[in-house]
Amino acid sequence: MKRLAVLALVCAALAGCAAPSPAVPANRALADELDPAAYPRGYTENPTKQELLRDCGDETRSWRPTPGDADGPTVRAIREKGYLVVGVSQTALLLSRRDQASGEISGYEVDIATAIAQALFGDRWRQSLRFVNMPTGKRLLSLDTQLNREVRAKDATVAEVPQVDMVLADVSVTCTRVRQFGIAYSRPYLATRSGLLVRGGFKEGAQGPDDLGGSKVCSGDQTTNSAEMIEVRDRQVAEGKTPLHPVSVQDTSDCLPLLQRGLVDAIATDVIILGGFRLQDPGTRLLPYRDAEGTAAITLSGDPEKRDLVRFANGVLDRMRADGSLLDAYEAALSTVEDRSALPDEPYRD
Known part of the structure; x- marks a missing residue:
């Protein structure tokens, strides 16, 4: 035993009984360097x-709510099917994050989605609000627009993207996205x-x-x-x-x-x-x-026959602005962000 200990000391002193292992940076696991997974x-x-063009005038501005929006064809169809499907991140801590222990999802964007579901379904909103996790790069392909339907028909990977009624996932407003996906934006809720x-x-x-x-x-x-x-x-x-x-x-x-x-x-x-x-x-x-x-907004289908849902969402946002609940939700969710911007107040296109 004593002889083994002596040999170990000699090896250490000579620094050469075996080739040394490659040094691994303190902030990186060796497996990360070797394993593509x-x-x-x-x-x-x-x-x-x-x-990603940003400034293109009225092309990205939203439509003003009107009295008939609550009875529009898209809003009626959502009420008839019995639930609203909203695409969110589910991993954005302050905006929309699911608690893995309770299963509850919370955040600023979740508060807005909840208000829209309440406006659609009243006291039944809890049973009628469904969240779908949206990968950042494919979130806008989840909306049912004419342009997206054409892409789905040609690309099997896009066809696998789940379809939703609207996306609340910190989507910056650009006219490139309007042209590429055929989408429409609500009035911005985040700057x-x-x-x-x-x-x-x-x-x-x-x-x-x-x-x-x-x-x-x-x-x-x-x-x-x-x-x-x-x-x-x-x-x-x-x-x-x-x-x-x-x-x-x-x-x-x-x-x-x-x-x-x-x-x-x-x-x-x-x-x-x-x-x-x-x-x-x-x-x-x-x-x-x-x-x-930049500004973030609810993203919806921009097809003309579906604009009633865009106007309906804007009506909810306007009521939340008027009664102070939008600012309350904003401050509660984002209080830890020191350099957060003020709520945007951009005009409608009409």
Whole structure:
């Protein structure tokens, strides 16, 4: 026994009885480096450029509610089937998150969906409100529009996306989405800006994306944040700088475990989502960088025969503004977000 102990000491002193194991960074498990399964489905490095036009006038503005909306064809059809189906994230802590112990889902967007269900079904709203989890990149394909029906007929992967009546999942308002998916927006219920989240201690002097050259920056697929990081990369390349490396994932929530495991270096999304990530991991750090302010709205079918549901949702939002319940829900859900913006008050198109 004593002889074995001596041999062990000799080996340690010579540092060479066996080849040393490769060093593993403290913030990264070795399995993550070797196992492709460590990456979420849809993980893509350096995605191609996405066009997400924001400013296009009335094209993205919503329709003013009218007295007959409660008896419109789409609203009647939802009442007749007996339930409202709403697509949400279910992983966005402050907006819509399901408690795995109780099964209850809560957040600012859930409060709005609840108000719409109450307006539709009265006291029966609890039995008549159904939530469906929506991956970030495919959430707008879940709406029944003429353009989406054409895509579903050609693409089997899109045909698998569940259909919903409306989406409340922090959808930024862009006219590109109106043209691509045939959608319509409600009046905005949230204003926010893009930000960047990194691990504590990572590039301490970094202020924004120009300081993240060579770093992997994660965003949800087909989001304005992903488009912004791609634009930054392309600009840095044109200027002869070391570019950052955009990474896209099917759902923005997949970015947090990637950051925690050291597989990406930063997350780019809006500060509301980042505020929820910081609550889940206080060891992260929000950079000073803020991009242009955008607005989020309920997303619905933009087909002309279905605009009564858009107007109906706007009527609910307007009543919530008038009685103060929208502001109360906003403040209650987002009180931990220090740099949250004021509620938007954008005009209708008519």
